[in-house]
Amino acid sequence: MVRENEVRDAEVAIEAPAASDAGLVFIGRIHTPWTSRLVTPRQGRIDGPVCRIEVFEPWVPALRGLEAYARIEVLYWLHLSRRNLILQSPANDGDVRGTFSLRSPVRPNPIGTSIALLQGIEGGTVYVRGLDCIDDTPLLDLFRSVTPDNGAVMWTSSPKAQDPGRL
Amino acid sequence: MVRENEVRDAEVAIEAPAASDAGLVFIGRIHTPWTSRLVTPRQGRIDGPVCRIEVFEPWVPALRGLEAYARIEVLYWLHLSRRNLILQSPANDGDVRGTFSLRSPVRPNPIGTSIALLQGIEGGTVYVRGLDCIDDTPLLDLFRSVTPDNGAVMWTSSPKAQDPGRL
Numbered sequence: 157m158v159r160e161n162e163v164r165d166a167e168v169a170i171e172a173p174a175a176s177d178a179g180l181v182f183i184g185r186i187h188t189p190w191t192s193r194l195v196t197p198r199q200g201r202i203d204g205p206v207c208r209i210e211v212f213e214p215w216v217p218a219l220r221g222l223e224a225y226a227r228i229e230v231l232y233w234l235h236l237s238r239r240n241l242i243l244q245s246p247a248n249d250g251d252v253r254g255t256f257s258l259r260s261p262v263r264p265n266p267i268g269t270s271i272a273l274l275q276g277i278e279g280g281t282v283y284v285r286g287l288d289c290i291d292d293t294p295l296l297d298l299f300r301s302v303t304p305d306n307g308a309v310m311w312t313s314s315p316k317a318q319d320p321g322r323l
Numbered sequence: 324m325v326r327e328n329e330v331r332d333a334e335v336a337i338e339a340p341a342a343s344d345a346g347l348v349f350i351g352r353i354h355t356p357w358t359s360r361l362v363t364p365r366q367g368r369i370d371g372p373v374c375r376i377e378v379f380e381p382w383v384p385a386l387r388g389l390e391a392y393a394r395i396e397v398l399y400w401l402h403l404s405r406r407n408l409i410l411q412s413p414a415n416d417g418d419v420r421g422t423f424s425l426r427s428p429v430r431p432n433p434i435g436t437s438i439a440l441l442q443g444i445e446g447g448t449v450y451v452r453g454l455d456c457i458d459d460t461p462l463l464d465l466f467r468s469v470t471p472d473n474g475a476v477m478w479t480s481s482p483k484a485q486d487p488g489r490l
Binding site: 168170171172173174175176177178179180181182183211214215217218219220221222224225229231233235242243252253254255256257258259263264265267269294296297298299300302 | 335337338339340341342343344345346347348349350378381382384385386387388389391392396398400402409410419420421422423424425426430431432434436461463464465466467469
Protein backbone atom coordinates (compact mmCIF):
# COMPACT_ATOMS: atom_id res chain seq x y z
CA MET A 157 0.00 0.00 0.00
CA VAL A 158 1.49 3.34 -0.98
CA ARG A 159 2.68 5.45 1.92
CA GLU A 160 2.66 9.22 1.80
CA ASN A 161 5.08 9.47 4.72
CA GLU A 162 2.51 9.06 7.48
CA VAL A 163 3.20 6.78 10.47
CA ARG A 164 0.47 4.14 10.65
CA ASP A 165 -1.20 2.48 13.65
CA ALA A 166 1.16 0.24 15.63
CA GLU A 167 4.22 1.32 13.65
CA VAL A 168 7.23 2.43 15.69
CA ALA A 169 9.36 5.46 14.84
CA ILE A 170 12.68 6.16 16.53
CA GLU A 171 14.94 9.15 17.06
CA ALA A 172 17.70 8.08 14.72
CA PRO A 173 21.26 9.42 15.05
CA ALA A 174 22.40 11.92 12.42
CA ALA A 175 23.21 10.26 9.10
CA SER A 176 26.76 11.48 9.01
CA ASP A 177 28.93 8.38 9.19
CA ALA A 178 29.64 8.45 5.44
CA GLY A 179 28.67 10.63 2.49
CA LEU A 180 27.23 9.70 -0.89
CA VAL A 181 27.61 11.43 -4.22
CA PHE A 182 24.81 11.26 -6.76
CA ILE A 183 26.52 10.07 -9.95
CA GLY A 184 23.50 10.33 -12.22
CA ARG A 185 19.73 10.32 -12.41
CA ILE A 186 17.17 7.70 -13.42
CA HIS A 187 14.39 8.69 -15.80
CA THR A 188 11.23 6.56 -15.71
CA PRO A 189 7.63 7.07 -16.85
CA TRP A 190 6.37 7.25 -13.24
CA THR A 191 6.08 10.72 -11.78
CA SER A 192 4.17 9.93 -8.59
CA ARG A 193 4.38 7.16 -6.05
CA LEU A 194 0.71 6.36 -6.67
CA VAL A 195 1.53 5.01 -10.14
CA THR A 196 5.06 3.65 -9.57
CA PRO A 197 5.00 -0.17 -9.78
CA ARG A 198 5.84 -2.22 -6.68
CA GLN A 199 8.29 -4.25 -8.72
CA GLY A 200 9.93 -3.93 -12.12
CA ARG A 201 9.14 -6.23 -15.04
CA ILE A 202 11.45 -7.25 -17.86
CA ASP A 203 8.65 -6.46 -20.30
CA GLY A 204 8.14 -3.06 -18.65
CA PRO A 205 9.09 0.23 -20.30
CA VAL A 206 12.63 1.12 -21.22
CA CYS A 207 14.03 3.49 -18.61
CA ARG A 208 16.92 5.85 -19.08
CA ILE A 209 19.84 6.09 -16.67
CA GLU A 210 21.78 9.32 -17.11
CA VAL A 211 25.37 9.12 -15.82
CA PHE A 212 26.95 12.47 -14.95
CA GLU A 213 30.48 13.56 -15.72
CA PRO A 214 33.18 12.83 -14.63
CA TRP A 215 31.95 9.23 -14.36
CA VAL A 216 30.90 8.58 -17.98
CA PRO A 217 34.19 6.86 -18.97
CA ALA A 218 33.56 4.34 -16.17
CA LEU A 219 30.84 2.78 -18.38
CA ARG A 220 33.48 1.25 -20.65
CA GLY A 221 32.92 -2.51 -20.93
CA LEU A 222 29.48 -2.54 -19.29
CA GLU A 223 27.91 -3.33 -22.69
CA ALA A 224 29.20 -6.91 -22.36
CA TYR A 225 26.64 -7.74 -19.68
CA ALA A 226 22.96 -8.48 -20.22
CA ARG A 227 22.02 -7.95 -16.62
CA ILE A 228 23.20 -5.10 -14.48
CA GLU A 229 22.62 -4.19 -10.88
CA VAL A 230 21.50 -0.63 -10.20
CA LEU A 231 21.81 1.10 -6.81
CA TYR A 232 19.86 4.29 -6.22
CA TRP A 233 18.82 6.65 -3.46
CA LEU A 234 15.19 6.47 -2.36
CA HIS A 235 15.08 10.21 -1.86
CA LEU A 236 11.40 10.41 -0.89
CA SER A 237 11.54 7.82 1.87
CA ARG A 238 11.39 8.49 5.57
CA ARG A 239 14.15 6.71 7.52
CA ASN A 240 13.05 6.37 11.11
CA LEU A 241 10.62 3.43 11.28
CA ILE A 242 11.78 0.20 12.92
CA LEU A 243 8.37 -1.56 12.86
CA GLN A 244 6.14 -1.15 9.79
CA SER A 245 2.64 -2.17 8.77
CA PRO A 246 2.83 -2.99 5.05
CA ALA A 247 -0.90 -3.69 4.76
CA ASN A 248 -1.83 -0.78 7.05
CA ASP A 249 -3.89 -3.20 9.15
CA GLY A 250 -2.20 -2.84 12.55
CA ASP A 251 0.03 -5.89 12.03
CA VAL A 252 3.68 -4.83 12.15
CA ARG A 253 6.94 -6.37 11.01
CA GLY A 254 10.54 -5.35 11.49
CA THR A 255 12.02 -3.08 8.83
CA PHE A 256 14.85 -5.55 8.11
CA SER A 257 12.34 -8.32 7.30
CA LEU A 258 10.75 -6.11 4.63
CA ARG A 259 11.83 -4.76 1.26
CA SER A 260 10.00 -1.52 2.00
CA PRO A 261 11.65 1.71 0.78
CA VAL A 262 11.43 3.03 4.35
CA ARG A 263 14.83 2.11 5.84
CA PRO A 264 17.59 3.69 7.96
CA ASN A 265 19.69 4.01 4.78
CA PRO A 266 17.18 4.18 1.90
CA ILE A 267 19.26 2.52 -0.81
CA GLY A 268 17.34 0.74 -3.56
CA THR A 269 18.78 -2.23 -5.50
CA SER A 270 17.41 -3.60 -8.77
CA ILE A 271 18.56 -6.10 -11.36
CA ALA A 272 17.86 -4.58 -14.79
CA LEU A 273 18.10 -5.83 -18.34
CA LEU A 274 20.58 -3.80 -20.36
CA GLN A 275 19.08 -2.50 -23.62
CA GLY A 276 21.85 -0.23 -24.84
CA ILE A 277 24.40 2.45 -23.98
CA GLU A 278 24.82 5.75 -25.84
CA GLY A 279 27.45 8.09 -24.46
CA GLY A 280 26.53 8.67 -20.83
CA THR A 281 23.04 7.21 -21.18
CA VAL A 282 22.21 3.61 -20.25
CA TYR A 283 18.87 2.15 -21.38
CA VAL A 284 17.41 -0.68 -19.26
CA ARG A 285 14.19 -2.55 -18.56
CA GLY A 286 13.11 -3.87 -15.18
CA LEU A 287 13.28 -0.78 -12.97
CA ASP A 288 10.50 0.29 -10.65
CA CYS A 289 11.63 3.63 -9.23
CA ILE A 290 10.05 7.04 -9.53
CA ASP A 291 11.23 9.51 -12.18
CA ASP A 292 14.33 11.55 -11.21
CA THR A 293 15.63 9.05 -8.67
CA PRO A 294 19.31 9.77 -7.87
CA LEU A 295 21.77 7.12 -9.10
CA LEU A 296 24.41 5.69 -6.71
CA ASP A 297 26.05 2.88 -8.67
CA LEU A 298 25.88 0.45 -11.59
CA PHE A 299 27.68 -2.87 -11.97
CA ARG A 300 27.44 -6.18 -13.72
CA SER A 301 25.06 -8.56 -11.98
CA VAL A 302 26.17 -11.95 -10.70
CA THR A 303 22.85 -13.39 -11.93
CA PRO A 304 23.62 -15.76 -14.81
CA ASP A 305 22.72 -14.28 -18.15
CA ASN A 306 20.13 -16.98 -18.85
CA GLY A 307 18.40 -15.45 -15.84
CA ALA A 308 16.03 -18.40 -15.49
CA VAL A 309 15.54 -18.36 -11.78
CA MET A 310 15.60 -14.63 -11.34
CA TRP A 311 12.85 -13.99 -13.81
CA THR A 312 10.67 -17.03 -14.30
CA SER A 313 10.78 -19.79 -11.69
CA SER A 314 8.37 -18.48 -9.06
CA PRO A 315 6.33 -15.38 -8.30
CA LYS A 316 8.85 -14.41 -5.64
CA ALA A 317 11.68 -14.80 -8.13
CA GLN A 318 10.01 -12.44 -10.58
CA ASP A 319 10.74 -9.53 -8.31
CA PRO A 320 13.91 -8.12 -9.91
CA GLY A 321 15.24 -6.68 -6.72
CA ARG A 322 12.89 -4.10 -5.29
CA LEU A 323 13.67 -2.86 -1.83
CA MET B 324 44.79 -8.82 -7.21
CA VAL B 325 44.67 -7.07 -3.88
CA ARG B 326 45.06 -3.31 -4.06
CA GLU B 327 46.66 -1.32 -1.26
CA ASN B 328 45.19 1.94 -2.55
CA GLU B 329 47.82 2.62 -5.18
CA VAL B 330 46.84 3.81 -8.68
CA ARG B 331 48.19 1.34 -11.26
CA ASP B 332 49.54 1.88 -14.76
CA ALA B 333 46.90 3.08 -17.22
CA GLU B 334 44.26 3.53 -14.53
CA VAL B 335 42.47 6.86 -14.49
CA ALA B 336 41.69 8.82 -11.34
CA ILE B 337 39.38 11.84 -11.30
CA GLU B 338 38.75 14.80 -9.06
CA ALA B 339 35.40 13.71 -7.72
CA PRO B 340 32.87 16.17 -6.28
CA ALA B 341 32.41 16.13 -2.50
CA ALA B 342 30.34 13.18 -1.34
CA SER B 343 27.69 15.28 0.30
CA ASP B 344 24.49 14.60 -1.63
CA ALA B 345 23.15 12.25 1.05
CA GLY B 346 24.34 10.91 4.40
CA LEU B 347 24.58 7.38 5.69
CA VAL B 348 24.33 6.08 9.22
CA PHE B 349 26.23 2.96 10.24
CA ILE B 350 23.60 0.74 11.84
CA GLY B 351 25.95 -2.03 12.94
CA ARG B 352 29.23 -3.75 12.33
CA ILE B 353 30.20 -7.00 10.61
CA HIS B 354 32.63 -9.34 12.37
CA THR B 355 34.52 -11.78 10.14
CA PRO B 356 37.72 -13.84 10.56
CA TRP B 357 39.60 -11.67 8.04
CA THR B 358 41.60 -8.82 9.54
CA SER B 359 43.60 -7.78 6.48
CA ARG B 360 42.76 -7.35 2.82
CA LEU B 361 45.52 -9.77 1.92
CA VAL B 362 43.57 -12.68 3.41
CA THR B 363 39.98 -11.53 2.75
CA PRO B 364 38.38 -13.81 0.11
CA ARG B 365 37.37 -12.33 -3.22
CA GLN B 366 33.95 -13.91 -2.87
CA GLY B 367 31.96 -15.50 -0.09
CA ARG B 368 31.12 -19.20 0.07
CA ILE B 369 28.10 -20.84 1.65
CA ASP B 370 30.42 -23.32 3.29
CA GLY B 371 32.63 -20.49 4.54
CA PRO B 372 32.86 -19.47 8.19
CA VAL B 373 29.91 -18.15 10.16
CA CYS B 374 30.19 -14.37 10.40
CA ARG B 375 28.52 -12.20 13.01
CA ILE B 376 26.52 -9.10 12.13
CA GLU B 377 26.08 -6.84 15.14
CA VAL B 378 23.07 -4.50 14.83
CA PHE B 379 23.24 -1.37 16.98
CA GLU B 380 20.42 0.16 18.99
CA PRO B 381 17.95 1.69 18.26
CA TRP B 382 17.58 -0.64 15.24
CA VAL B 383 17.53 -4.03 16.97
CA PRO B 384 13.70 -4.30 17.04
CA ALA B 385 13.75 -3.93 13.22
CA LEU B 386 15.07 -7.53 13.02
CA ARG B 387 11.64 -8.91 13.95
CA GLY B 388 10.50 -11.39 11.30
CA LEU B 389 13.84 -11.68 9.54
CA GLU B 390 14.24 -15.23 10.91
CA ALA B 391 11.65 -16.42 8.37
CA TYR B 392 14.09 -16.02 5.47
CA ALA B 393 16.93 -18.38 4.60
CA ARG B 394 18.70 -15.89 2.40
CA ILE B 395 19.27 -12.26 3.26
CA GLU B 396 20.87 -9.41 1.41
CA VAL B 397 23.50 -7.43 3.31
CA LEU B 398 24.61 -3.91 2.37
CA TYR B 399 27.79 -2.55 3.89
CA TRP B 400 30.24 0.29 3.55
CA LEU B 401 33.60 -0.53 1.98
CA HIS B 402 35.37 1.83 4.34
CA LEU B 403 38.90 1.07 3.11
CA SER B 404 38.23 1.72 -0.59
CA ARG B 405 39.39 4.68 -2.58
CA ARG B 406 36.54 6.25 -4.61
CA ASN B 407 38.08 8.18 -7.47
CA LEU B 408 39.03 5.65 -10.17
CA ILE B 409 36.97 5.55 -13.37
CA LEU B 410 39.23 3.11 -15.26
CA GLN B 411 40.78 0.21 -13.37
CA SER B 412 43.24 -2.58 -14.12
CA PRO B 413 42.00 -5.64 -12.20
CA ALA B 414 44.96 -7.80 -13.25
CA ASN B 415 47.46 -4.94 -12.84
CA ASP B 416 48.67 -5.62 -16.40
CA GLY B 417 47.96 -2.24 -18.05
CA ASP B 418 44.61 -3.35 -19.47
CA VAL B 419 41.87 -1.15 -18.08
CA ARG B 420 38.10 -1.45 -17.80
CA GLY B 421 35.43 0.97 -16.66
CA THR B 422 34.58 0.91 -12.97
CA PHE B 423 30.89 0.22 -13.72
CA SER B 424 31.78 -2.94 -15.67
CA LEU B 425 33.60 -4.32 -12.60
CA ARG B 426 32.55 -5.54 -9.19
CA SER B 427 35.69 -4.01 -7.71
CA PRO B 428 35.34 -2.41 -4.24
CA VAL B 429 36.80 0.81 -5.70
CA ARG B 430 33.68 2.80 -6.68
CA PRO B 431 32.33 6.35 -6.41
CA ASN B 432 29.98 5.14 -3.66
CA PRO B 433 31.70 2.11 -2.12
CA ILE B 434 28.63 0.11 -1.10
CA GLY B 435 29.03 -3.66 -0.92
CA THR B 436 26.13 -6.07 -1.48
CA SER B 437 26.14 -9.77 -0.58
CA ILE B 438 23.57 -12.51 -0.44
CA ALA B 439 24.16 -14.44 2.78
CA LEU B 440 22.71 -17.59 4.30
CA LEU B 441 20.98 -16.90 7.60
CA GLN B 442 22.23 -19.17 10.41
CA GLY B 443 20.50 -17.63 13.40
CA ILE B 444 19.52 -14.47 15.26
CA GLU B 445 20.16 -13.82 18.97
CA GLY B 446 19.09 -10.42 20.25
CA GLY B 447 20.85 -7.87 18.07
CA THR B 448 23.27 -10.39 16.57
CA VAL B 449 22.68 -12.05 13.19
CA TYR B 450 24.79 -15.08 12.24
CA VAL B 451 25.31 -15.72 8.50
CA ARG B 452 27.53 -17.60 6.06
CA GLY B 453 28.59 -16.35 2.64
CA LEU B 454 30.17 -12.98 3.44
CA ASP B 455 33.54 -11.89 2.11
CA CYS B 456 34.22 -8.55 3.79
CA ILE B 457 36.97 -7.57 6.16
CA ASP B 458 36.47 -7.61 9.93
CA ASP B 459 34.79 -4.49 11.38
CA THR B 460 33.06 -3.48 8.12
CA PRO B 461 30.26 -0.96 8.84
CA LEU B 462 26.71 -2.26 8.22
CA LEU B 463 24.25 -0.22 6.12
CA ASP B 464 21.24 -2.50 5.70
CA LEU B 465 19.80 -6.01 5.87
CA PHE B 466 16.74 -7.34 4.07
CA ARG B 467 15.23 -10.53 2.79
CA SER B 468 16.66 -11.58 -0.55
CA VAL B 469 14.52 -12.06 -3.62
CA THR B 470 16.62 -15.09 -4.53
CA PRO B 471 14.42 -18.18 -4.21
CA ASP B 472 15.17 -20.17 -1.07
CA ASN B 473 16.22 -23.21 -3.09
CA GLY B 474 18.98 -20.90 -4.31
CA ALA B 475 19.93 -23.26 -7.13
CA VAL B 476 21.11 -20.73 -9.63
CA MET B 477 22.70 -18.33 -7.22
CA TRP B 478 24.92 -20.95 -5.68
CA THR B 479 25.51 -23.85 -8.03
CA SER B 480 24.76 -23.43 -11.71
CA SER B 481 27.93 -21.82 -12.99
CA PRO B 482 31.20 -20.41 -11.69
CA LYS B 483 29.89 -16.91 -12.23
CA ALA B 484 26.74 -17.73 -10.30
CA GLN B 485 28.71 -18.89 -7.30
CA ASP B 486 29.70 -15.37 -6.50
CA PRO B 487 27.17 -14.45 -3.81
CA GLY B 488 27.17 -10.81 -4.62
CA ARG B 489 30.61 -9.36 -4.11
CA LEU B 490 31.13 -5.84 -5.33
